[in-house]
Amino acid sequence: MSTLTTTERVFDVKDLNLWYGDNLALKSINFPIHYNEVTAIIGPSGCGKSTFIKTLNLMINMIPGVKMSGEINYRGKNILSDKVDLVELRKNVGMVFQKGNPFPQSIYDNVAYGPRIHGLKKKQELDEIIEKSLIDVALWDEVKDRLNAPAMGLSGGQQQRLCIARALTTKPEVLLMDEPTSALDPISTSKIEELIFELKEKYTIVIVTHNMQQASRVSDKTAFFLMGELIELDDTTKVFSQPYDQRTEDYISGRFG
Amino acid sequence: MEKSVPAKERLIKSKNSRMNGEARGRMLVTASALIMIFATVAITIFLGSKGLQTFTKNGISPIEFITSTKWDPTNAESPLYGAFPFIFGSFAVTFLSALVAAPLGIGGAIFMTEIAPSWGRKVLQPVIELLVGIPSVVYGFIGLSVLVPFIRENVGGLGFSLLTGTIVLSIMILPTVTSIATDAMASLPTALREGSLALGATRWQTIRKVLIPAASPTLLTAVVLGMARAFGEALAVQMVIGNVRTLPSSIIDASATLTTIITLNMGHTTYGSIENNTLWSMGLLLLIMSFAFILVIRYLSARRKI
Numbered sequence: 146m147s148t149l150t151t152t153e154r155v156f157d158v159k160d161l162n163l164w165y166g167d168n169l170a171l172k173s174i175n176f177p178i179h180y181n182e183v184t185a186i187i188g189p190s191g192c193g194k195s196t197f198i199k200t201l202n203l204m205i206n207m208i209p210g211v212k213m214s215g216e217i218n219y220r221g222k223n224i225l226s227d228k229v230d231l232v233e234l235r236k237n238v239g240m241v242f243q244k245g246n247p248f249p250q251s252i253y254d255n256v257a258y259g260p261r262i263h264g265l266k267k268k269q270e271l272d273e274i275i276e277k278s279l280i281d282v283a284l285w286d287e288v289k290d291r292l293n294a295p296a297m298g299l300s301g302g303q304q305q306r307l308c309i310a311r312a313l314t315t316k317p318e319v320l321l322m323d324e325p326t327s328a329l330d331p332i333s334t335s336k337i338e339e340l341i342f343e344l345k346e347k348y349t350i351v352i353v354t355h356n357m358q359q360a361s362r363v364s365d366k367t368a369f370f371l372m373g374e375l376i377e378l379d380d381t382t383k384v385f386s387q388p389y390d391q392r393t394e395d396y397i398s399g400r401f402g
Numbered sequence: 403m404e405k406s407v408p409a410k411e412r413l414i415k416s417k418n419s420r421m422n423g424e425a426r427g428r429m430l431v432t433a434s435a436l437i438m439i440f441a442t443v444a445i446t447i448f449l450g451s452k453g454l455q456t457f458t459k460n461g462i463s464p465i466e467f468i469t470s471t472k473w474d475p476t477n478a479e480s481p482l483y484g485a486f487p488f489i490f491g492s493f494a495v496t497f498l499s500a501l502v503a504a505p506l507g508i509g510g511a512i513f514m515t516e517i518a519p520s521w522g523r524k525v526l527q528p529v530i531e532l533l534v535g536i537p538s539v540v541y542g543f544i545g546l547s548v549l550v551p552f553i554r555e556n557v558g559g560l561g562f563s564l565l566t567g568t569i570v571l572s573i574m575i576l577p578t579v580t581s582i583a584t585d586a587m588a589s590l591p592t593a594l595r596e597g598s599l600a601l602g603a604t605r606w607q608t609i610r611k612v613l614i615p616a617a618s619p620t621l622l623t624a625v626v627l628g629m630a631r632a633f634g635e636a637l638a639v640q641m642v643i644g645n646v647r648t649l650p651s652s653i654i655d656a657s658a659t660l661t662t663i664i665t666l667n668m669g670h671t672t673y674g675s676i677e678n679n680t681l682w683s684m685g686l687l688l689l690i691m692s693f694a695f696i697l698v699i700r701y702l703s704a705r706r707k708i
């Protein structure tokens with residue numbers, strides 16, 4: 146993966162339609178995602194942001210009655226038609242959810258979960274991975290003396306950083322984040338944003354956000370969704386300074402949503 | 403007319419009438435609570451005083467009562483009051499039936515919530531409700547007419563046995579275990595499943611490594627409630643277990659439990675006699691055990707993780 150240049154596409158979504166039963170929730174989406182870029186997805190609630198991001202690691206398959214057409218090419222392979230190895234896909238495309246969702250286990254076991262299910266048993270290697278991931282999310286100093294304490298005892302912001310650490314343990318190349326700070330206070334939010342700045346050196350990031358400032362602060366590209374359609378996808382500076390579509394401008398300037 | 407009443411008075415009046423309704427409701431629910439507490443305390447005191455008479459009035463050693471294996475209360479020369487075989491029988495059928503019902507019930511719960519949530523519940527839920535609705539005597543009757551001959555012919559012994567009692571009880575407590583376990587699994591947040599699957603875990607890994615541990619205190623509660631039911635069941639067990647006074651030496655031997663001995667003998671012993679008092683002592687043991695089950699359940703619910 147390191148041999149690829151930034152212009153190459155890690156994801157290339159083509160003409161994607163998605164139905165919940167009879168309800169068309171994504172309409173003919175064409176969406177390239179480039180290596181080592183941060184792509185922000187904005188739009189009013191119910192426009193399909195979560196739905197879209199969940200197609201990229203096929204978490205959408207958890208929901209019964211979902212049908213899709215079109216292509217989602219990941220590293221040149223259509224994960225909708227070819228027989229995909231879901232385990233491999235999700236190891237490579239990690240996900241962080243709206244609300245921190247640690248397992249009701251110790252801090253250590255939470256972070257060790259991914260490596261363990263993928264077959265790693267050696268205590269020493271696990272210890273190293275756990276320390277490294279917790280350092281990466283700037284949580285190590287806060288928890289290193291209580292790794293065996295329950296993860297549910299951490300604050301909301303700490304829980305979210307723990308979940309990011311947990312997602313990093315499988316060494317993904319893409320990180321999907323669905324409104325990762327919407328349940329957090331401003332201080333925890335800015336910590337997570339700082340973290341995203343650091344992570345963008347090493348990871349391709351797709352982040353859904355309700356917060357326009359957040360999108361303009363952290364992202365290289367911004368995509369605007371409206372009622373299941375991708376209205377605009379361009380450089381973040383361009384989208385926020387001179388959007389191509391009137392509806393994007395209306396949304397950004399707070400005229401609706 | 404109404405309008406001429408000053409606002410202040412109207413307010414006070416309406417407040418008063420509301421307070422009346424409030425007070426009446428309060429009295430009603432307080433009375434219900436008091437009656438419940440009174441009934442429980444009364445039963446406990448009655449059973450306690452009756453049950454202890456065996457030891458205080460009749461001078462039987464409590465140690466002998468609990469540990470001796472010789473039960474012969476009608477022996478005119480030297481009556482013996484060792485209830486250990488029945489205590490053992492009660493614990494044996496309880497633990498054995500829990501051993502059968504726990505994996506089946508929890509397995510069924512996982513099937514309904516995780517494997518086939520759409521149709522699994524539709525099929526199994528009515529089955530469970532049906533199992534709950536069947537009266538004990540019918541379970542006993544079916545056990546007696548089908549299971550007893552089946553065990554006699556295919557496994558050995560008389561057919562009346564610990565094993566037969568265990569099977570009947572397992573089926574009887576299965577709905578309790580399954581429905582509580584199902585609630586436990588269904589109430590786990592979807593975020594847990596998502597968190598695990600998003601890391602590349604398979605569904606089975608998610609069930610085994612995240613969901614079952616997260617639900618474990620409630621799953622154990624389900625099993626303990628099943629055990630409490632098994633421990634207290636009398637009628638169906640009595641019809642299939644054989645009701646002998648001796649300690650069983652294998653699972654196909656006939657046996658007896660505290661409850662079956664009480665139901666069998668309470669009719670033909672005279673109130674106040676030693677034998678009748680020993681039955682009360684067994685009742686007291688049952689009550690103590692049900693308190694113990696409650697303590698275990700309270701301990702487990704304090705350890706709930708989600």
Ligand SMILES: Nc1ncnc2c1ncn2[C@@H]1O[C@H](COP(=O)(O)OP(=O)(O)O)[C@@H](O)[C@H]1O
Nearest residue numbers: 165170188189190191192193194195196197208
């Ligand atoms: N599990 C679901 N079943 C049926 N419809 C859904 C489901 N999840 C989302 N939808 C519908 O799809 C549309 C997009 O939802 P979503 O992707 O959650 O929007 P957003 O994340 O932008 O707020 C909405 O109209 C919503 O009602």
Ligand SMILES: [Mg+2]
Nearest residue numbers: 194195196323
């Ligand atoms: Mg959403």
